[in-house]
Amino acid sequence: xxxxxxxxxxxxxxxxxxxxxxxxxxxxxxxxxxxxxxxxxxxxxxxxxxxxxxxxxxxxxxxxxxxxxxxxxxxxxxxxxxxxxxx
Numbered sequence: 001x002x003x004x005x006x007x008x009x010x011x012x013x014x015x016x017x018x019x020x021x022x023x024x025x026x027x028x029x030x031x032x033x034x035x036x037x038x039x040x041x042x043x044x045x046x047x048x049x050x051x052x053x054x055x056x057x058x059x060x061x062x063x064x065x066x067x068x069x070x071x072x073x074x075x076x077x078x079x080x081x082x083x084x085x086x087x
Contacts, residue, residue: 016055029054030073034061051076 018026035050047066052058070077 030069030076033069033076034058036066037063 020026030051031054032052033049034052037048037050039046039048048063049066049069050061051064051069052061
């Protein structure tokens with residue numbers, strides 16, 4: 001049987017502040033590269049990297065084109081990313 005919920009102030013999660021641009025977008029910041037793979041299309045191969053974003057968990061990591069990530073965020077490609085491999 002279900003019970004009525006009793007309000008408890010400790011259950012309230014405070015919202016985080018996000019700077020929103022005039023076009024209603026905001027900047028995400030990558031933390032690190034989790035994985036790398038090559039996507040084979042008909043005529044070419046595309047290098048993809050799995051990116052862990054700030055304020056998101058590993059389950060919400062996304063696959064992004066490596067070339068675009070290198071242009072936008074060169075700082076995450078500076079050091080040793082994978083064990084025994086430098087990109």
